[in-house]
Amino acid sequence: MTQAAAGDLDRHVVELDRAHVFHSWSAQGALAPMVVAGGLGCRVWDHAGREWLDFSSQLVNVNIGHQHPRLVAAIQEQAALLTTISPPTANLARGEAAKRIVDRAPDGMNKVFFTNGGADANENAIRMARQFTGRDKVVSTYRSYHGNTGAAVVATGDWRRVPNEYARAHVHVFGPFLYRSEFWASTPEEECERALRHLARVIECEGPASVAAILLETVPGTAGVLVPPPGYLAGVRELADKHGIMLILDEVMAGFGRTGDWFAFDAHDVVPDLITFAKGVNSGYIPAGGVVISDPIAAHFDDVVYPGGLTYSGHPLAMASIVASMDIMADEGIVENAARIGRDVLGPGLAELAERQPLIGEVRGRGVFWALDLVADPETREPVAPAVMGRAKALMLERGLLPFLADNRIHVVPPCVVTDDEAGTALAVYDEAFTLLTKELA
Structure with a gap:
């Protein structure tokens, strides 16, 4: 399939969705769903070949990774x-x-x-x-x-x-x-x-x-x-x-x-x-x-x-x-991998990120189950506004990371099969996105 044809197919998928699919927990008029055509392990992609590292596990359920x-x-x-x-x-x-x-x-x-x-x-x-x-x-x-x-x-x-x-x-x-x-x-x-x-x-x-x-x-x-x-x-x-x-x-x-x-x-x-x-x-x-x-x-x-x-x-x-x-x-020791990644990679990495990023009020979690509590003011712990969360999501998607957002939080929830390198890539994207977002809010 040519790049142009793949792009047309992605647009057709969205057109079908908006014409006929009623989505959960949403006002329907403003929806613009991303297209997912395939996946493998911790990654998903659309028909045009744009790829994202899936740190949402979709709805925190793809523990074993995509298409095992x-x-x-x-x-x-x-x-x-x-x-x-x-x-x-x-x-x-x-x-x-x-x-x-x-x-x-x-x-x-x-x-x-x-x-x-x-x-x-x-x-x-x-x-x-x-x-x-x-x-x-x-x-x-x-x-x-x-x-x-x-x-x-x-x-x-x-x-x-x-x-x-x-x-x-x-x-x-x-x-x-x-x-x-x-x-x-x-x-x-x-x-x-x-x-x-x-x-x-x-x-x-x-x-x-x-x-x-x-x-x-x-x-x-x-x-x-x-x-x-x-x-x-x-x-x-x-x-x-x-x-x-x-x-x-x-x-x-x-x-x-x-x-x-x-x-x-x-x-x-x-x-x-x-x-x-x-x-x-x-x-x-x-x-x-x-x-x-x-x-x-x-x-x-x-x-x-x-x-x-x-x-x-x-x-x-x-x-x-x-x-x-x-x-x-x-x-395959997948549960043990989740424990190790949390203990040795995500836990320390997110804690270090929070020390440098004023938007992160608290990091909490275990295994591959973490949340970043984002605040407008570290002293009062006032949650950031919904528009800030929307911008954070956009910055992460642009950099090839699919995040999970809930209220004022980024949930760090990759599949349990996530590797050290993939976790490191995600940490770098979080860091860059929060740095840019902090500058925009200044």
């Missing part, structure tokens, strides 16, 4: 064998996928309910907790995102909840976030203690016997990569045990290598009652998610009908992709 040949082959092989089958049947790919997941889960969690993604994973975890406890209320945090279905979006804390509040019995609290503390804390220890006290008081005031579950992202992702302070999750677990409340940890974004562990809670010495997952379990190659269920909750439904199901629960193509993805991650 073993994973693509596994999907092709399953498609040739059996493309679909109903959930009541037994299927080898489904059983193998469930086994690989529970093998990475804590002891005492031996069953998986498969869903089509993270939102319906959280939806079903909430349903399981309510059925098991006979209670109704779900406590979650304001700085959170749990999905765009009925209960999941109301459990969500950010602005997307407000136009969608149709589900019942949801209560919100503030979780720990020292940089923008709601508790006037000055140390991680104070933030942890006060956040736990706040949670305890809300549960007391709501009536502990009415609370079915506490639902938390282990590391809140879209809300800002908010790594909990030491002791916080253990304190939540203790509080849940005290009142017979189920603890649901949402690992949809943080799980399967993103933080440098198979599950993000592995670093926090806590075991939940229910684990929700999606995204990184198969890098989003086929829509898939699910709930890992503790043995007592699973046993409850031995003689009680579980009132939930999905046509595509445990879809064979999705299951084959999970099996292959988890095998590849183990064989």
